[in-house]
Amino acid sequence: MKLRNKKTGEIGELCFQPNKEYHFMVATEDPADTMIFKTLARLNEEWEDYEETEYYFIDGIGIIRERRIGECEEDEEARKIIGNYFETKEQAEKAVEKLKAWKRLKDKGLMFCGTDCINKNNVIYFEFGERPLTQSEADEAEKDLDLLFGGEE
Numbered sequence: 001m002k003l004r005n006k007k008t009g010e011i012g013e014l015c016f017q018p019n020k021e022y023h024f025m026v027a028t029e030d031p032a033d034t035m036i037f038k039t040l041a042r043l044n045e046e047w048e049d050y051e052e053t054e055y056y057f058i059d060g061i062g063i064i065r066e067r068r069i070g071e072c073e074e075d076e077e078a079r080k081i082i083g084n085y086f087e088t089k090e091q092a093e094k095a096v097e098k099l100k101a102w103k104r105l106k107d108k109g110l111m112f113c114g115t116d117c118i119n120k121n122n123v124i125y126f127e128f129g130e131r132p133l134t135q136s137e138a139d140e141a142e143k144d145l146d147l148l149f150g151g152e153e
Contacts, residue, residue, distance in 0.1 A: 001013070001014045001049070002014070002049075002050040002051070002052065003026055003047040003049065003050050004048055004050035006047065007046070010028055011050055012035070012047065013026065013027045013028075014026055014043075014047075023037070023038060023039075023040075024036070024037040024038075024039075024040065024043045026047060053068070053069045054066050054067060054069065055069055055076070055079075055085055055086060055087060056085075056086040056087075056088065057079045057084045057085055057086065057092065058092060058095060058096060058099075062096060062099075064089060064092045064096065066089070097147065098148055101144035101147045104141075104144050105141060105144050105145070105148075108128050108129065108141055109128045109129020109130065110127075110128055110129075110141070111126060111127055111128070112126050113125040113126055113127055124149070128141065
């Protein structure tokens with residue numbers, strides 16, 4: 001179990017030693033800094049639970065990757081700026097599906113033509129390229145547009 005020192009922020013690993021005079025040991029990166037505690041109360045004065053938190057992002061070839069927060073702060077900030085930073089894998093998977101929907105619509109020739117406000121509702125006008133879509137293509141495009149722009153009714 002990982003612990004974090006309340007004062008220094010240092011991360012350590014809890015080891016339980018039931019057959020020793022001391023029962024709790026916290027091992028850190030430097031073996032010389034190993035700390036021994038005879039009681040759980042004494043351990044809790046200095047240390048608290050630590051969970052490694054992760055975030056997810058989509059790499060350059062579309063694969064969802066996981067990283068520890070703070071592992072590379074420069075990359076992390078850059079991903080946040082462009083919206084490629086997700087707290088859960090499910091959020092990242094949904095983003096991949098939306099990117100795929102954009103690609104399918106683009107391949108069908110989607111072009112935005114303008115917007116308007118009708119009866120206090122925003123309306124977006126678009127058309128699909130040079131040739132008319134088949135019924136099957138139109139149905140697929142409608143599903144993709146709902147995925148991208150659909151909201152709760």
